[in-house]
Amino acid sequence: MLSICFGLCLYLTGVAMVVPRLVFGLNKYLLRPSEWLVWYSGLPIAAGFLLALVDLFILFPAKRRRSPFRHDPIGDPSITVALTAYNDQESIADAVADFLAHPMVRNVIVVSNNSTDATFDRALAAGAIAFDEPRQGYGHCVYRCLKEATEMANGGLVALCEGAGRSGHTISKSLSLTYRTPISSMAHVRSRGCGNTRRNSALLCTMGTSKNIRLSSIF
Numbered sequence: 001m002l003s004i005c006f007g008l009c010l011y012l013t014g015v016a017m018v019v020p021r022l023v024f025g026l027n028k029y030l031l032r033p034s035e036w037l038v039w040y041s042g043l044p045i046a047a048g049f050l051l052a053l054v055d056l057f058i059l060f061p062a063k064r065r066r067s068p069f070r071h072d073p074i075g076d077p078s079i080t081v082a083l084t085a086y087n088d089q090e091s092i093a094d095a096v097a098d099f100l101a102h103p104m105v106r107n108v109i110v111v112s113n114n115s116t117d118a119t120f121d122r123a124l125a126a127g128a129i130a131f132d133e134p135r136q137g138y139g140h141c142v143y144r145c146l147k148e149a150t151e152m153a154n155g156g157l158v159a160l161c162e163g164a165g166r167s168g169h170t171i172s173k174s175l176s177l178t179y180r181t182p183i184s185s186m187a188h189v190r191s192r193g194c195g196n197t198r199r200n201s202a203l204l205c206t207m208g209t210s211k212n213i214r215l216s217s218i219f
Contacts, residue, residue, distance in 0.1 A: 108128045110131070
């Protein structure tokens with residue numbers, strides 16, 4: 001690019017020299033230099049284009065990183081849903097029932113983050129496997145969800161969701177519309193770091209407020 005710009009500057013300088021040649025009568029002194037600049041300005045321009053082609057078709061392919069692609073078909077597409085909950089007594093029962101009604105869902109876990117209402121009891125009554133996390137804070141609740149869910153998944157999938165305002169149809173919707181990929185083609189994610197959990201036991205599917213699935217590794 002610098003070579004092309006340099007060549008263009010030479011060319012424009014040679015063309016601009018026509019003004020003093022004609023206006024100030026300096027044609028005898030400036031004719032040869034202006035011709036030289038115009039004629040030979042093509043050399044750096046041509047060299048710049050040649051270097052650009054070499055970089056694009058020879059050097060650039062060699063710079064591209066070709067990382068190995070890992071593809072582990074999932075043998076067990078069943079899903080263990082883990083719901084975080086804090087004072088969600090009004091919605092947790094409906095969320096549990098709706099997730100349990102989904103054909104791909106095997107278990108629903110609810111981790112109550114030290115709730116002060118009836119969230120824990122209503123989750124149990126709705127058919128969930130409920131745990132109480134006494135350490136206050138969303139991070140502690142999420143960690144407990146992942147720990148319990150990956151231990152229970154046993155090779156299947158784990159969907160981590162918030163207990164308030166979530167329903168089972170978001171699983172199918174997110175898997176089919178966000179990725180447009182069959183579940184069997186998704187890769188396993190190792191679940192190291194969540195207590196004494198089984199390695200290669202789960203794919204972590206985190207559904208946020210946009211109801212799209214985000215895939216994350218737990219290391």
